[in-house]
Amino acid sequence: MGFSDWLFMIRQDLLGLLPTYGLIIVVTLALAFFITQYLINRIYSKRTESAPLPTRLALFSLAGAVSFGIMLMAMQPILNVTLIAGARSLAGLLAQCLAGVIAGCVFAYLGNKFKAKT
Structure with a gap:
């Protein structure tokens, strides 16, 4: 496969997947990060300091991974097909x-940076 073919297929994948899969990713991550931020606020509401960056990184990273896993696993029974070819194997998942x-x-990093500026 030539370099131009490779670029063409990447472009086609982006154009084909971005409107649907991109929207699903945005909604899934937004929901996961909203819930995670809510939990962090509840845990740290009684304390004078806010959540440290390592804690935020760990929690938001876990939320991101879990949300992708749930999203990909939910597509299979709903649509009876794995839409994302790259997620058909364990390595892809x-x-x-x-x-x-x-x-x-x-x-988490950008949120922490934004808090530091305000």
Whole structure:
């Protein structure tokens, strides 16, 4: 496969998946991060300090991974097909969950940075 074919297929995947799978990812992560932030606020509401960054990183990373796992597993019984070809194997499923971990880390880091500025 040539480099131009590779780029063409990546472009087609992005154009085809972004409107649907991208929206599902956004909704899933938003829900997971909202619930996680709510739990953090409840846990730290009685304390004078806010949650430290390592705690936020761990919790939001876990929330991201779990939300991706639940989302991918929920697609199978609902639609009776694994829509995301990359998630058909265990390695692919774990790679998708790793994307959730990365999203959680970015969210926690940016959220902590935003709090520091205000």
